[in-house]
Amino acid sequence: MAEFSAEVFQNEFLSDGATDVHAVVSVTCTGAGAAGIGAGGAGAGGASGVAEIVAVDTSGSMQGRNMEAAKHAAAVAVDQIPDGTLFAIIGGSHVATRIFPYPNARVPMVTMEPGARNEAKRAISTMAAGGGTAISTWLRLADDLFATAPVAQKHLILLTDGKNESEPTMHLDRMIADVTGHFQCDARGVGDRWVVEELRKISTALLGTVDLIARPEDIAEDFSALVRKSMARGVAAVDLRVWAPQGSQVLFVKQVAPEVDDLTGRRTEVNPLTSGYPTGAWADETRDYHVAVRVPAKPVGSEQLAARVQIAVDGGVAASGLVKAKWSDDSTLTARISPEVAHYTGQAELASAIQEGLAAKAAGDEATATVKLGRAVQLAAETGNDDATSRLRKIVEVENEEEGTVRLKRNTAKLDEMALDTASTKTTRVRRA
Numbered sequence: 001m002a003e004f005s006a007e008v009f010q011n012e013f014l015s016d017g018a019t020d021v022h023a024v025v026s027v028t029c030t031g032a033g034a035a036g037i038g039a040g041g042a043g044a045g046g047a048s049g050v051a052e053i054v055a056v057d058t059s060g061s062m063q064g065r066n067m068e069a070a071k072h073a074a075a076v077a078v079d080q081i082p083d084g085t086l087f088a089i090i091g092g093s094h095v096a097t098r099i100f101p102y103p104n105a106r107v108p109m110v111t112m113e114p115g116a117r118n119e120a121k122r123a124i125s126t127m128a129a130g131g132g133t134a135i136s137t138w139l140r141l142a143d144d145l146f147a148t149a150p151v152a153q154k155h156l157i158l159l160t161d162g163k164n165e166s167e168p169t170m171h172l173d174r175m176i177a178d179v180t181g182h183f184q185c186d187a188r189g190v191g192d193r194w195v196v197e198e199l200r201k202i203s204t205a206l207l208g209t210v211d212l213i214a215r216p217e218d219i220a221e222d223f224s225a226l227v228r229k230s231m232a233r234g235v236a237a238v239d240l241r242v243w244a245p246q247g248s249q250v251l252f253v254k255q256v257a258p259e260v261d262d263l264t265g266r267r268t269e270v271n272p273l274t275s276g277y278p279t280g281a282w283a284d285e286t287r288d289y290h291v292a293v294r295v296p297a298k299p300v301g302s303e304q305l306a307a308r309v310q311i312a313v314d315g316g317v318a319a320s321g322l323v324k325a326k327w328s329d330d331s332t333l334t335a336r337i338s339p340e341v342a343h344y345t346g347q348a349e350l351a352s353a354i355q356e357g358l359a360a361k362a363a364g365d366e367a368t369a370t371v372k373l374g375r376a377v378q379l380a381a382e383t384g385n386d387d388a389t390s391r392l393r394k395i396v397e398v399e400n401e402e403e404g405t406v407r408l409k410r411n412t413a414k415l416d417e418m419a420l421d422t423a424s425t426k427t428t429r430v431r432r433a
Contacts, residue, residue, distance in 0.1 A: 002032045002235045002282070004311045006321035009340035013326050013333040014297075020251065021293045021306040023323040024340035024430075028286040033234035034082075035153050035281070049151030051109060051183075052081050052230060054223070055090040055138045056127065057160040058097075063129040066161050066190055069216030073223040075121045077157065078112075080227035085112045086149050089120060092138035092158075093131030094166040098145070099123050108148040132166030135202070136175035143179045152236035153281050154183035157226050158202065159219065163195045172198070176205045184208050184280050186226050189422075190216055192414040196421045204261065207280035212422045214415050233281035235313060240289060243274045243308040248295040250307070253277050256344035257288035260351045260425040276312070288429070290344050291323060300329045343383055343430040350379040350388060354424040358395075358417055361408065370396075370408055378404030385428045391420040 010023035035050040054077050056070045074089060081087050086109045089099040097103065100123040101110050110116050138158065146154045164172055185206035187199040190213045203210040213219050240263065244250050253275075255261040263277040270276045279287070293307045307323035328334055357372030373396050380388040381401045392398075394416040396406040 002313070002318075003030050004028065004238075004313070004319035005030075006309060006311060006319040008309070008321040008323060009338050010323060011334075011336045011338045011341070012324040013328045013330070013336070015331070015334040016300050016327060016329055017297050018327070018334070019294050019297050021295060021323060021325050022338070022341045022345075023291050023307070023309075024256065024338065024344055025289045025291055025309045025321050025323075026286060026340075027240075027289065027311055027319065029235060029238075029282045030284055032232070032282055032284050035231050035233050035236070049086065049149075050153040050155070050231070050236075051086040051146055051149040051151050052227065053088045053090060053109075053142050053145060053156045054078075055092050055096075055142060055156060055158045057093070057133065057162070058091040058127055058129055058131070059093040059133045059160075059162060060130050061133070061162040061193065065216045067127070067129045069219045070159055070190070071124050071127055073159070073219035074124045076220040077223040077227050078117055078120050078124070080224050080231070081112050081117075082231060083112050083114075085231075086110070086151060087112050087120070088145050089124060090138060090141055090145075091127050092133075092135065092160070094134045094137070095131070096137040096141035098141065099127060108145045133160065133162050133164055134167040134171070135160065135164045135198075136167055136172045139175045139179050139202070143182055146183050153233065155230040155281075156183055156185040156206075157223060158185055158187045158199075159190065159213075159223075160187075160194055160199070161190045162193050164198055173201075176202055180205045181278065186210075188213050188219075188222060188226075189418075190214075190219055192418060196418055200422075207278065209259065210422055212415070212418050214419070229283070230281075232283040235282040237313075238279045238282050239312040240277045240279050241270055241274055241310040241312050241317075242277070242291060242293075243310070244293050245295065245305065246273065248293055248306070250275055251292040251294055252290070254290045254348060255279070255287055256290045256347060257286075257427045257429050260348050260427055263289075288340075288344065290341065290348070293323065295325055298325075298327050300327050302327050340430050344427070346379050346383045347385065347427040350376055350383065350385065351424045351427075353379060354388070354392070354420060358421050361395075361417075366408055370406060373408070374404035374406040376404075377401055377406055383428060384431070387423065387426070387428075388420075391416070391423060395420060
């Protein structure tokens with residue numbers, strides 16, 4: 001039985017006239033078990049089941065090493081899917097095709113068992129590259145297949161090596177909106193011809209991750225890890241709920257570790273004073289959230305509850321934490337900054353600075369790119385994000401790390417820029433004494 005706990009980090013003291021309350025809520029799940037384990041079993045039609053789909057780009061650009069590596073990776077992923085799991089394989093070009101179960105099969109998805117595993121790998125081996133790229137059709141087919149699965153947890157792995165060039169951008173945007181909330185998706189791009197922002201748009205909306213696979217031979221290891229991670233998520237759906245008092249305003253709710261993910265736009269109303277934010281499926285793990293609430297100012301000496309943050313599973317509250325506000329005229333109290341809030345504020349700004357800097361560089365605006373990437377270097381050093389520092393140094397010459405003074409390098413490798421972009425949202429957890 002999974003258990004959740006929540007711990008709140010904040011400086012609850014506000015100066016006279018102040019209204020904004022910031023807190024980091026650290027949520028930990030233990031005893032999650034494995035996906036599909038429980039009443040009914042995986043793929044047995046019980047709410048505890050799981051469905052897994054692998055969608056592989058089969059467009060013409062995949063011809064050669066990429067196609068062969070992707071076929072091998074899909075077969076490796078199939079080996080990682082436990083018996084009893086509902087699964088399917090999709091081939092995606094300008095149209096989406098169900099590779100397995102075979103197109104003429106009477107069932108949309110099949111339950112994994114040794115015979116199905118062997119047939120799936122046989123079907124994967126027949127995939128061939130050809131055609132264009134219209135990712136909205138891949139998402140639509142995945143959604144149609146998942147809709148037939150009477151299970152609580154649905155996960156898609158999506159791999160492409162190119163940009164979405166066979167359909168208008170609005171088609172993909174509309175499809176993402178249509179399938180949001182139906183399943184989770186981890187998106188991966190291989191090589192340097194795909195567009196990070198396109199896959200990030202998909203993975204962010206569908207509560208997943210985006211990452212770069214620089215070499216075709218690394219696809220199999222990545223796919224294998226993604227399936228194992230999916231199967232470790234034994235709690236299918238968790239909501240973060242924020243109650244705030246009458247007259248207050250929730251400014252934002254962001255996941256800040258292990259990755260930056262702004263949840264504010266996913267708000268649903270639980271009741272007039274409580275908002276819900278979906279966080280997807282959980283394994284045994286810890287995630288940190290930055291919650292900001294604006295409350296009406298009160299006289300010095302006043303205290304109030306600024307927010308109640310709850311973890312809801314299947315509609316029931318599994319854990320909660322309180323965010324408080326106390327007004328004081330003691331500057332030694334009000335001037336303190338919570339180390340957790342300061343750290344993650346810097347990490348979120350770091351992600352934005354990297355993405356904005358790279359976008360400016362791509363647009364030929366070297367002045368803005370230099371300022372933004374210089375600020376990123378400064379923030380990476382301040383927050384102890386050594387990985388970001390290492391990636392940034394492949395793009396800029398650092399003259400003064402503390403001041404963020406840099407010069408853009410010439411003829412940087414596109415793969416290095418994409419690696420920096422995809423890793424920009426990955427954060428370092430605050431060091432606590």
